[in-house]
Amino acid sequence: MSNSSFSRRDFVHGAIASATLALAEPAVYGKMKLPTPASSPVIITTWEPNIPANRVAAALLERGGRALDAIEQGVRLTEADPNDTSVGYGGLPDREGIVTLDASVMDEFGNVGSVAALEGIMHPVSVARRVMEKTPHVMLVGKGALDFALANGFKRENLLTPNAKAEWSKWKKQQKPLVLPHVSKDNHDTIGMLALDKNGNLSGACSTSGWAFKLHGRVGDSPIIGAGLYVDNEVGAVTSSGLGEIVIKSVGSFLVTELMRSGKTPQQACELAIERIAKKNTHYKELQVGFVALGKNGDIGAFSLTKDFTVALYRNGEHTTFKAEYYAKS
Numbered sequence: 001m002s003n004s005s006f007s008r009r010d011f012v013h014g015a016i017a018s019a020t021l022a023l024a025e026p027a028v029y030g031k032m033k034l035p036t037p038a039s040s041p042v043i044i045t046t047w048e049p050n051i052p053a054n055r056v057a058a059a060l061l062e063r064g065g066r067a068l069d070a071i072e073q074g075v076r077l078t079e080a081d082p083n084d085t086s087v088g089y090g091g092l093p094d095r096e097g098i099v100t101l102d103a104s105v106m107d108e109f110g111n112v113g114s115v116a117a118l119e120g121i122m123h124p125v126s127v128a129r130r131v132m133e134k135t136p137h138v139m140l141v142g143k144g145a146l147d148f149a150l151a152n153g154f155k156r157e158n159l160l161t162p163n164a165k166a167e168w169s170k171w172k173k174q175q176k177p178l179v180l181p182h183v184s185k186d187n188h189d190t191i192g193m194l195a196l197d198k199n200g201n202l203s204g205a206c207s208t209s210g211w212a213f214k215l216h217g218r219v220g221d222s223p224i225i226g227a228g229l230y231v232d233n234e235v236g237a238v239t240s241s242g243l244g245e246i247v248i249k250s251v252g253s254f255l256v257t258e259l260m261r262s263g264k265t266p267q268q269a270c271e272l273a274i275e276r277i278a279k280k281n282t283h284y285k286e287l288q289v290g291f292v293a294l295g296k297n298g299d300i301g302a303f304s305l306t307k308d309f310t311v312a313l314y315r316n317g318e319h320t321t322f323k324a325e326y327y328a329k330s
C-alpha cells in the first residue's frame, strides 16, 4: 500500500537478526521455540517495522519504567510517522478522504480506555489513555472523542499527508463499487504493542487508521477491548492486526487470553484462536489476521491466518524480528 521509504514491506531487514523462537511445550502448528522464562522487560509488537517503537519503549522499561508508559511512548512514535500509511499521521483515509483513527490501551489493573473514528488528532493512543484515566468511561467515538481531545489540550491537525491524498485520489479514480476490499498485508498494518515491565506488570496498546478506504464511520477491532487488545495481569496480554471485522466476531484477544488462562502457552493460544477463526471463515485463505501474545512469565506467541505477518520483539536485552508461522499452508 505504501510507496514510502519506510513501508512495512520495504523495511530493510539488514541490521535486525531474525529470531529463532521456541516453546516450552510443542505448538499445535508452529515450529517456533522460545526459551522460557525470558527475563523482563519484554516487548512484543505487531509488524517488524515497529522496531523503532520498541526501542523507545525498551529504553523506558530498562530504566524501570511502567509498561503503560512504555507502550504509550512507543506507539506515539509510529503514530507520528508520516510514512506509515496504516497508523496515525499519514494513515490512508476512508472513502470520503477523511483520516479516522482507532486506538486503545489497557493496563495492569484492568483499566481500559479507547477512542474510535477520531479525526484530526495525531496521537489517539494518548487520547485513549486520557479517557481511561480522566473519565468514568472506557470509550469515546467520533466528534465526542475529538471534543474530549481538544478540551484536554490535544492539537487539531491535518493528518492527510500528500502521499495518502494521492493514494486516495488514485483509488477514487478506479471507481470501485461499494464493496469491502479484500484484505491483504498491503492494506492492514496496525501497531499493537504489549510490554512486561521489570515489576512483572503487563500493559498493551493498539493504534490504527484501520482499513484503507473503509466506509466513513467504520470501526475495526483495535479500539474494541477484547477484540484488538486484552490484558490480564495474572495471565498475559494479547493484541491483533488484520481484518478487524473477523477479530471482533471472535472476540480474538480475549479468546487468546482465556486460552492462556486455561493453561495453553501464548503460542498455542494464538494458534488455537486462529484455527477457530479459520473454521468459521470459509474464505480464510484470502484474509489476514495475526495475534501476538505475551505471557506473565515473558513467554511469547505469534500466529496468523496467512503468510507474511511479522513481529518486532525485545527480549533479554535484544531487538529482533521474525515472521510468524501461519495456518493457511496450502
Ligand code: ASP
Residues within 6 Å of the ligand: 086, 187, 188, 189, 190, 208, 209, 210, 211, 219, 220, 221, 222, 240, 241, 242, 243, 244, 245
Ligand atoms: N485491525 C485493523 C482494523 O481492522 C487493521 C489492521 O490491522 O491493519 O482496523
